[in-house]
Amino acid sequence: MGLLALGTPLDWPEAQKNANHVREWGIKQLLNIWNKAKGKEKDALLWGDEIEYLVVNYEKDKPEVTLSLRQADILHALAQDENLCSSGGCVPALQDIGGSTLPIFHPEFGRYMLEATPGKPWGIGFKDLLDVEPNMRLRRKIAKEHMNPEEFPITLTTYPRLGSPGQFTTPYYPPCGEKLRSQFVPDEIANPHIRFPTLAANIRSRRGRKVQINVPIFKDKNTPWPWKDPTVKYDLHKYKEDDDVRNGASPDNFIHMDAMAFGMGSCCLQITFQAKNINEGRRMYDQLSPLGPILVALTAATPIYKGFLADTDVRWNQIGAAVDDRTPEELGEKPLEHSRWRIPKSRYATNSTYISDDPRLRKEYMDQNLVIDPDVKQQLMDAGMDSLLATHFAHLFIRDPIVIFAEDLQELDLSKTDHFENLQSTNWQHIRFKPPPASNDIGWRVEFRPMEIQITDFENAAFSVFMVLITRAILSFDLNFYIPISKTDENMSTAHKLDAVLEEKFYFRKNPFPTRSPRPYSSNGACSGTASPAILSRPPTPSGPVEDEYALMGIDEIMNGSKGDSTNNFPGLIPLVESYLDSMNVDVETRCELAAYITLIRKRADGTLWTAAKWIRHFVQGHEEYKGDSVVGEKINHDLIGAVIAIENGGRQGVRDVEQFLGPAVKPCGD
């Protein structure tokens, strides 16, 4: 989440009145950073991962499992730990990268959540890559040590029975609070820091009704059809939003949810990379974008909502719906009168811009329905920003700031980036382009945000390290993954389907290699010093129909390469990474560890191993208490949570289907 500044938050109508004010100052701050940092060069690759946890209360012999709402107490315990603090770990006021080596813990939206990051960013030294997994384990261990004995940090994307009738939190609070007005979850589900309830309340107010998150129910053999969500109450009359369900908010055959917590209370695995300079950052942003939906399908881990099996495998769209603050006019349900424009996507969605000055970026790839604020774009361009980048920010700035603190409106502080970040950090797109912070030496960064958190640290390390390696392969081989942005949107929607990793096809570019730059026709000379040979002659601008550049491929083909029966001849992301590794000096031990990670991903992609979503689904459907009716009852939930805890705590033997999920107990290359 963004920065946790303190102050007096404005309620919605007040906040909206000040939206322009914040945007104007945000643009000034952006231009200030841009002017200062546009020439910033030669930053090293530094990267960091973020692991998010749910904290559950679980006891083997006690049937009830609940979410622990003791986030504040746990963070307090962590902050009070002197050993941790003196080594620079503890809990920071800000999320800047410090010089410490112990992990850092952060609050998150859900009051049952924790986030942990490494104490200092990782580099590209291969030894660093090997430190990732032990460091993730250490984070989990330290977190656990500051909890009650029955509390466990687990890395499921969502808590399976969040919002189910009965008690799912400890302590218990009744739903229907003033801030969320949810009939399923209490206000106390959110982090009590004023920023979070205000965020939820202002999204609801701006929208004019509660958020609506409807996930298709999985139709099993005994699922009644049409299926009506049995947990929805139609007879509440406390708030005007209680009318929502009477006005059709909860359609047949969908699991209905009505609060931000159902989305923002999900756990993700996010990776941030520092680029060498702004241009490399822009290039990485573009090239990582088409990979987003592929990695979503590959990390699928979210088959249950509110105690029911869903007909989808991933969390992404639910978060999009959970923070969708668009008004009926912006949604296109009413003619434009008060709102400035129609907006096709939620603030949380696939990204809508390409921003690199790469000559391979064709205008046909751009989002044809992109909404921008022309005044913002003009202002940025007048200050010297190029059209592509100005368009990107003018798109982010079509949104209103949601949380505004009265104190921050007194005076514009150009040494800060708070107003810019207010818009930037509430545009939750799947790739984020991050300008340097105002106050220190950090460079331009790109955040890869779509992956689902995995149950084990081995998997989380595998996907984190894989993403680092693929960025290195992209830069080394000058790879080109461009496809039209609208195809990435389609891919993201495809990634939600049940077992999309094996069953679905995704648009992907067939030939990722650059066009060879021709030599100048005749020339002769000696060393040209440090002039960049790559810039001397650029490959010809591509032409030919865009439709011929991409094809529909399965995840196996995209990850492992085209087989003989395919005409695509795509090399595969994993072979690309392996070719990169073959050209580097890697010691045998490191290569062995990396091979274990790559094997996991290869096998997930080719179906030898199951995604977490499939494993959870099988766990539920194979449970003795499951009645074939899509209901994930308390006993099933208890045993599932127990299995998840066991797997990551050395107790995987005896857990059902664990070999199909994670492979043999010995790391694969030890065979």
Next chain:
Amino acid sequence: MTRLILSTSNIMNGGSIIRKPGAASNLEFTNSLRSNFLAAQQDYSPPLSATKENGNHSDIEKPSSVRPPSSVWTSRQGSDYYIPTIDWSLSGLSEEPSQYDVTVKLFYLPGADVKDRGQYAKDAIQLVFKELCVQSIDLLIVSFPGMSFEGDCEWVADKKNSSQGNDDEEVASWPVLEELYNQGVVKKLGLAEFGSEKLSKFLSRVKVRPKVDQVNVKDCCNVPPPLSKLAKVEKIELLVHNDCTDILPSGTLRELLGQGVKGAGVLSESKRSLDGMKGDLTPKWVVKYTAVVRDRGVIENKGYFAVAELKE
């Protein structure tokens, strides 16, 4: 006698580098040589009208009938014959040399005279220096002929390795590399494919010790235990690679340069032919160089040079 200098130019921006899964091979090297020949033939030919290919690898299928004369795309300088012509004005790296880790691997080929190895090393380094515009190399690995790790299990492979190569010749080839090290031209020396027994004998006979032993074992997790133990004790880093030792057999070289569909058309097939040079062709050495931006892990330049002698 003509010295043929074959080069790939920077292979990072073409598809030929992508390996197919499988054992060590010289495919990266031979494919990138071949595509560089074709690229040079294309680039140095008088511009053809509108048939410009658009960035894929169908170049390879270009029929030999439209091949331009070799004088267009190759060049001679004294007794050196560059295939293709090297445009040294395109040399260099985009940032100062201090930002890079430059690794060079020199393959001594089986047909070459041992007494010339010293000269080969100097020649190879000069070419790499000229190509990258650098003054020193971070790691120089030498690969001697006849070495491998093969066998049903890692113990057998290590055992077999002990009788491969030629200890005396390898030791005799080392002083010139030690000299490069002492001059600061090379910061670290390394070997390739030395098993535990050969390595320990080698260490006892040289002054400047290798810091690296690059090995190609079937499964990187199964390094022969005696070797990993020795490496640990002697503080020698075991690195992984995927090259085969005999990277340029003379048959392959003839095919690359010959008149066949996949050949460059530089060398005659028959003794009577007029469309190319002829004579006895002996590959002497191959050098692979890699320049990696150190703190970003980005490979900026990678390529090969190969030298062969033609007795006309």
